[in-house]
Amino acid sequence: MGEVILTMKDIDKSFPGVHALDHVNFEVKRGEVHALMGENGAGKSTLMKVLTGIYQKDSGSIVYKGKETEFHNTREAQDAGVVIVHQELNMVGDLTVAQNIFIGREPKKGFRIDDKKMIEESKKLFQELNIEIDPREKMHNLTVGKQQMCEIAKAISHKAEVIIFDEPSAALTEKEIADLFVIIRDLREKGLGIVYISHRMDEIKVITDRVTVMRDGGYVGTLITKDSTKEDIINMMVGRVIYEDPKQHSMVAPDAPVVLKVEHLNAGKMVQDVSFELRKGEILGFSGLMGAGRTETARALFGADPKQSGKISVMGKDGQLREVTINSPQDAVKYGIGYLSEDRRRYGCVVQKSCIENTTLATMEQFTKGFLIDSAKEKEVTEKYIKELATKTPTADQLVVNLSGGNQQKVVIAKWLTRDSDILIFDEPTRGIDVGAKNEIYKLMNKLAAEGKSIIMISSEMTEVLRMSDRIIIMCEGKVTGNIDISEATQENIMDKATRSID
Amino acid sequence: MTKKKKSILSDQRFIVLLVVIALTAIFSFMSKEFRQYNTMLSLLDFSYYDLLMAIGVTFPLITGGVDLSIGTGMVCYALIGGTLIRSHGIPVIVAMLVCVLLGVLIGTLNGVLIGVMNLPPFLATLCTCMITRGAGSLCTATPWPGLTQEGGWFHSIFKLTIGTGRSADRYPIGFLWMVILVLLMEFVLNHTKFGRYTIAIGSNKEAAALSGINVKFYHVMVYVVCGLFTGLAAIAYAAVTPTVQPGTGAGLEMDAIGGVFVGGVAATGGYGSVLGTFVGIFVIMLLKTGLPYIGLQANWQQIITGLVLIVAVLIDIIKEKKAAAL
Numbered sequence: 050m051g052e053v054i055l056t057m058k059d060i061d062k063s064f065p066g067v068h069a070l071d072h073v074n075f076e077v078k079r080g081e082v083h084a085l086m087g088e089n090g091a092g093k094s095t096l097m098k099v100l101t102g103i104y105q106k107d108s109g110s111i112v113y114k115g116k117e118t119e120f121h122n123t124r125e126a127q128d129a130g131v132v133i134v135h136q137e138l139n140m141v142g143d144l145t146v147a148q149n150i151f152i153g154r155e156p157k158k159g160f161r162i163d164d165k166k167m168i169e170e171s172k173k174l175f176q177e178l179n180i181e182i183d184p185r186e187k188m189h190n191l192t193v194g195k196q197q198m199c200e201i202a203k204a205i206s207h208k209a210e211v212i213i214f215d216e217p218s219a220a221l222t223e224k225e226i227a228d229l230f231v232i233i234r235d236l237r238e239k240g241l242g243i244v245y246i247s248h249r250m251d252e253i254k255v256i257t258d259r260v261t262v263m264r265d266g267g268y269v270g271t272l273i274t275k276d277s278t279k280e281d282i283i284n285m286m287v288g289r290v291i292y293e294d295p296k297q298h299s300m301v302a303p304d305a306p307v308v309l310k311v312e313h314l315n316a317g318k319m320v321q322d323v324s325f326e327l328r329k330g331e332i333l334g335f336s337g338l339m340g341a342g343r344t345e346t347a348r349a350l351f352g353a354d355p356k357q358s359g360k361i362s363v364m365g366k367d368g369q370l371r372e373v374t375i376n377s378p379q380d381a382v383k384y385g386i387g388y389l390s391e392d393r394r395r396y397g398c399v400v401q402k403s404c405i406e407n408t409t410l411a412t413m414e415q416f417t418k419g420f421l422i423d424s425a426k427e428k429e430v431t432e433k434y435i436k437e438l439a440t441k442t443p444t445a446d447q448l449v450v451n452l453s454g455g456n457q458q459k460v461v462i463a464k465w466l467t468r469d470s471d472i473l474i475f476d477e478p479t480r481g482i483d484v485g486a487k488n489e490i491y492k493l494m495n496k497l498a499a500e501g502k503s504i505i506m507i508s509s510e511m512t513e514v515l516r517m518s519d520r521i522i523i524m525c526e527g528k529v530t531g532n533i534d535i536s537e538a539t540q541e542n543i544m545d546k547a548t549r550s551i552d
Numbered sequence: 553m554t555k556k557k558k559s560i561l562s563d564q565r566f567i568v569l570l571v572v573i574a575l576t577a578i579f580s581f582m583s584k585e586f587r588q589y590n591t592m593l594s595l596l597d598f599s600y601y602d603l604l605m606a607i608g609v610t611f612p613l614i615t616g617g618v619d620l621s622i623g624t625g626m627v628c629y630a631l632i633g634g635t636l637i638r639s640h641g642i643p644v645i646v647a648m649l650v651c652v653l654l655g656v657l658i659g660t661l662n663g664v665l666i667g668v669m670n671l672p673p674f675l676a677t678l679c680t681c682m683i684t685r686g687a688g689s690l691c692t693a694t695p696w697p698g699l700t701q702e703g704g705w706f707h708s709i710f711k712l713t714i715g716t717g718r719s720a721d722r723y724p725i726g727f728l729w730m731v732i733l734v735l736l737m738e739f740v741l742n743h744t745k746f747g748r749y750t751i752a753i754g755s756n757k758e759a760a761a762l763s764g765i766n767v768k769f770y771h772v773m774v775y776v777v778c779g780l781f782t783g784l785a786a787i788a789y790a791a792v793t794p795t796v797q798p799g800t801g802a803g804l805e806m807d808a809i810g811g812v813f814v815g816g817v818a819a820t821g822g823y824g825s826v827l828g829t830f831v832g833i834f835v836i837m838l839l840k841t842g843l844p845y846i847g848l849q850a851n852w853q854q855i856i857t858g859l860v861l862i863v864a865v866l867i868d869i870i871k872e873k874k875a876a877a878l
Contacts, residue, residue, distance in 0.1 A: 353762060382764030390762060399756040401822055410752060411763040413745045420744045464763065 050258060051079035054242045055100075055131075055211055060109035062099055069095045071267045072109070077211055077242035082233060084253045084274070085246045087263035087286055093246050096263070097213050101126040101133050114210070130210035134200045134217060142189030147171040149188050150203045174202040178232055194225030201232060212236065213244040218252055222338050223548070230256050250279050262286055286484065295515035298536045300498065305329045307370060308503045309386075309472050314359030316349035321527040323359075327472065327503050332494060334518030335507040337547050342527035343507045344391060347474045351388045352377045363472070382411060387465030391477035391507070393454070397461045400450040404442055405431045407449050408463045415467070434463035438493060455479075455486025462493065473497065474505045479513065491517060511540055523547050564816035564867060568831040572838065579842035586845040593711070596724040599837040600710055600788040601626065603730055603830065605808035606815075607737050608781025610829045611774045613812050614741075615754040616821025617666060617673030619775060620805055621658060621680035622782045627801030628688030629654045629786035634796055635691045637703065644696070644703035651790075652783035658684060659779015660772065667771030681802070689798040696790040710791050726788070730830075738826040750774055754821030810857060811836045814864040818872070835860060 055077040062070040070092050077083050085093045098104045100111065102120030111118050113129065120126040123133070140149050147167040148155075156163040156170070171184035180198045188196060197217060204212050214233070218226045233243060233256060245257055253260060254274065262269040262285040269285045309327040314320055319342035327333050335343045349356040352375040362372045363384045375381050378388070390396035398407045408431040409416050416427050431445040440459040442452055449457055458478065465473055478494065479487040494517060498504055508514050514521060521538050523531035523546040531546030580587040605622045612619045632654065633647035658680055665676035697703035699713065707713070710726030741747035749770040752760040761767045790796060815832025817824035836857060843853045 351762070378762050379764045379766055388762055390759075395756070396758045396762050399752055399759050401755050402751070406748065406752075410760065410765070413748065413765075417745055420746075422743050422745065422748065424743070468764075 050081045051240060053077070054079050054114060056110075056112040057096070057100065058110050058112070060096065060099060060111070061107045062095060062104060063107055069266050070099065070106075071265075073263065073266075073268045075261055075268070077244060079210075079240045079242055080237050081258040082237055082243040082245050082256055084257040084260040085244055085263065086253065086260055086282060087269075091263040091286075092266040093263055094215065095266075097133060097215065097244070097246070101131055101213070127207050127209075130208055131213075132204040132207050132209040132211070133213040133215060134197070134204055135215050138193070138196050138200055140188045140196055140199065142187070144188060145184065146182055146186050146188060146191070146199050147184035149199060150174070150184075150206055170206070171202065174206055178202060178205065178235070180228075180232070192225070194221050194228065197221065197225075197229065198232070205236075209241065211242040211244065213246070215246045217245075218247060218249060222340060226252070250282065253282065254279065283484075295512075295538075296518065296535050299331075299519035299534060300495075301328055301331045301519045305331065306364065306368070308364040310360075310362040310370060311350060312360040312362075314346065314349060314356060314361070316345060316354060316356040316359075319345035319527045320349050320356070323524075323527075323529050325522050325529065325532065327505060329364075329503055330498050330501050331519045332498050332504045332506055332517050334514040334521040335505060335524060336509075336511070336514045336521055336543050337524040338509075340526075341524040341547065343524050344476055345527070346524070347388065347476055347505065347507060350375070351381045351386060351474065352379070353388070382468065382470070385469070385471040386474065387411075387468060387470035387472070388474045389458070389461050389465070389476060389478065391480055393457050393461060393481075398449050398457055398464075400457070401448060403446045403448055404435065404440070404452075404460050404463075405445050407460050408434060408467055411464050412467045430467060431463070434466060438463060439489065453483075453486065455482040455490060458482060458490060459493070471501075472503050472505070474507070476507045477509065478506060479508075479510070511543065514538075514543070515540070564864075564871075565825060565828045565831055567867075568814060568816070568828065568835060568864075572831055572834045575835065575838040575842060579838065579845055583842075583845040586842060591841070591845075593722055593724055595837060595841045596727050597711060597792050598841070599833060600726050600730060601785040601792070602804075602807050602811065602837060603833045604733075604781050604785035604788055605805065606811045606829045606833045607733060607826055608778035608785070609805070609808055610737075610812050610815075610817065610824055610826055611741075611750055611777050612673065613809070613817045614750050614821055614824040615757075615771065615774050617774070618677060618809065619662060619778050619782075620674065620677040621662060621684055622778065622785070622808060623804030623806070624681050624685040624688065624801040625655065625658050625779070625782045626786045626789050626804065627796060628684040629783055630696070630790040630793070630796045631688045631691040631694070631798060633786065633790060634694040634696045637696060638694045644706050647696075648706065648787050651786040652780060655779040655781070655783025655786065656776055657779070659776040659782070662779065663772030663775030666775060667768050681805075685799065685802060688801065691798055693795050693797050695795040698794075706787065707791050710788060734826050734830045741824075741826055746770065746773060746777075751822060751824075754818075754823070756822075807836050807840070807857075808833070810861050813861055813868075816864070816868065819865050819868055832864075 053076050057073065057075040060070050060073045073092065073096055075096065087093050095104065099106045102122045102125055113131065118129070120129065120131070141152065150171050151167045156166045168184045175182055178198070178201065182191070182195055182198060188199070191199070217229060221229065237243060247253060257274045259271055260274055260277070260282055261271045262282060264286060272281060305328040307326045308329050312324045314323040323346050337343050345354065348354040350361065360372055361375055362370050364370045373384050375384065394400055399410065405427050409427050416423050428445055434440070435442060435445060438459045441456050449460055452460065475494065479490055482490065494504060494506070506517055515538060519535055521533050521535065521543060522529055523543055525547055531543070533542065585591060605626060609619050609622055629651040633651045636642045636650060637644060637647050662677050662680055665671045666673050699707045712723040712725045714721045741750065749760065749765055752765065753767060753771055757767060811833035812829045813819070813832070814835050815825070815828030815830070817828065839853050839857050839860065843856065844850065
């Protein structure tokens with residue numbers, strides 16, 4: 050680590066009703082990777098937005114390269130060499146890689162854009178980073194990992210001296226993360242200051258030199274990564290010890306009947322010959338790397354995507370397992386299957402509508418008399434579930450968009466409970482949900498399982514899989530590569546099966 | 553737990569209602585002719601077809617779609633109805649039914665193209681717009697029966713005439729039907745499954761589908777309802793247009809769609825109200841009718857209407873931004 054390149058001192062920022070940043074301190078040295086951690090809503094993004102000029106600070110000082118500085122917009126920050134690589138990539142899919150890198154500052158030759166020079170410059174950038182990407186390729190043809198590399202190349206081309214990575218690994222495969230780390234280490238060697246925002250503790254340990262923890266808009270402290278343990282960091286983040294012990298053995302009764310049987314399901318490249326059984330009261334974990342085909346399997350099973358072949362049997366209310374045809378979500382819902390999407394905002398709930406409207410969305414017919422909606426009954430049922438699930442909302446009329454991620458998830462759970470679904474597919478149930486709320490969702494899932502609901506839980510978090518599942522199905526590149534009881538599951542044997550067909 | 557009541561002043565519909573009152577007051581103040589009973593009567597008379605189209609098209613707009621075929625569709629159905637009466641001697645009541653049926657038919661076609669075949673609404677209804685314009689032009693200009701002619705009774709649906717000639721008393725009874733229809737459809741939008749799903753489709757179609765809703769069916773129904781109202785609009789149009797001309801109708805949809813947006817439908821769908829449409833249309837109608845009375849020609853009316861629409865949509869966008877910032 051070298052000299053300090055950036056110091057943020059006593060940064061304070063308020064929005065109407067929220068004290069978003071409360072005298073926060075943060076510094077970055079040349080040649081270090083500095084992690085910024087904290088629960089969702091701790092203020093990490095706000096701090097970075099203040100730094101890059103998206104927000105203006107109320108008080109405090111920013112010293113960059115020895116000079117007191119304040120950027121008024123991202124453009125100014127960029128020109129000075131402070132660049133942010135966003136979690137959602139800001140790329141124009143229909144333009145080429147080179148066009149994206151030079152967007153807004155295209156080199157000109159007379160009146161014409163100099164495409165040749167753009168491509169040459171891009172090639173040079175990629176060489177510098179040791180990446181193989183054709184600058185002439187259309188952006189949307191690239192994997193998410195490659196797109197991120199392009200973002201980094203773009204940052205470098207701005208002569209960046211401080212690069213902020215905002216949850217860069219969220220959408221990447223293990224392999225892509227490894228590649229990313231090679232690049233980050235390389236940038237560190239070159240003396241850049243790197244800010245790394247992530248929730249993944251393992252990565253923090255691997256890639257960062259120091260960790261600054263924020264909580265509720267305040268500065269908690271800074272640690273040297275190699276001298277501190279995972280528990281140290283987590284304790285600073287939440288101010289409490291969280292339960293992360295793996296489940297020791299299956300909670301399912303040995304004689305529990307099978308409620309869902311999937312045989313030889315095929316749906317495109319991502320779902321090949323998938324077979325599994327789900328038993329009553331079981332939490333069946335689906336583990337695997339990104340792009341293993343777990344979500345695709347769930348969507349095909351649920352009828353949201355077409356399938357080529359396969360046999361699905363569901364236990365009816367009479368206790369008999371019989372084959373069913375599921376061609377649409379309507380069919381699946383009819384057979385008592387509920388799907389909780391990984392992307393709540395897009396597929397899970399209608400965020401601009403109230404808790405009531407979301408809770409009753411799948412069960413309108415229970416609330417209609419003839420043509421009319423029975424608003425009183427709707428409200429009653431919604432309030433019952435708000436109480437039962439401990440959903441934090443001022444009223445049942447509150448718009449879902451105003452709830453936190455964990456509470457949005459509870460509204461979606463209420464939707465399927467209203468439907469009396471016996472089989473619930475949770476796709477990444479705690480993505481984007483902070484640590485405290487995560488525990489509540491876990492408790493809720495355990496309670497549902499204990500009450501006899503059966504749960505398929507797709508999860509990319511190893512700790513979540515080991516903590517929640519009674520049995521674990523592991524997928525890799527569209528195929529089931531493992532099916533292990535929790536008592537035999539370890540991180541190692543799961544990862545081994547998850548990477549089986551790669552390389 | 554008490555629900556915070558929103559201030560009535562933040563309700564766009566209320567603001568638009570104030571605009572309607574203000575416009576009426578201004579025009580009445582500035583022009584003696586405008587404040588005549590007959591002027592008001594004719595303003596109402598000519599508002600019915602616009603309003604009916606607007607009520608219908610409110611639903612596609614709430615889903616985030618649009619129906620461009622309502623203007624030419626309306627004229628087309630009125631032409632076909634008129635031809636059936638004049639050349640084939642069928643009773644007026646049957647011709648009216650034909651108008652409604654044709655509306656439902658084209659509405660279904662739009663719905664299937666958009667909801668089932670996934671054509672973009674703009675494109676699908678642009679095609680049916682051309683088709684209905686062409687189909688209408690196959691007919692010759694034929695007037696529906698006049699008030700005193702056989703079958704002229706249908707005028708009384710919209711304007712009750714008691715007595716004859718210049719001394720006759722005329723009452724805009726159509727306005728009453730409009731109020732009833734508006735209240736009915738506002739109720740449908742807010743208190744029925746169809747209404748709830750229309751909003752859900754506009755707000756998040758994917759989530760609605762994954763909740764097990766038959767999204768395709770309801771998406772089609774939205775355009776069927778729009779078609780139904782276009783059919784009704786054709787009758788109202790025939791009642792106020794001495795001779796329906798083939799090849800016309802293009803552009804009429806814009807007044808209706810504009811009115812809906814003035815009434816506060818979200819530009820991206822997911823929110824809207826039929827009451828809003830009701831007041832929105834009267835802003836458009838007042839500008840259309842009133843501006844000539846204060847000496848501004850028809851061209852000015854279009855320019856001003858356009859500017860009003862920009863303001864209305866901007867209000868919506870600013871409101872949304874404010875909501876997002878909270």
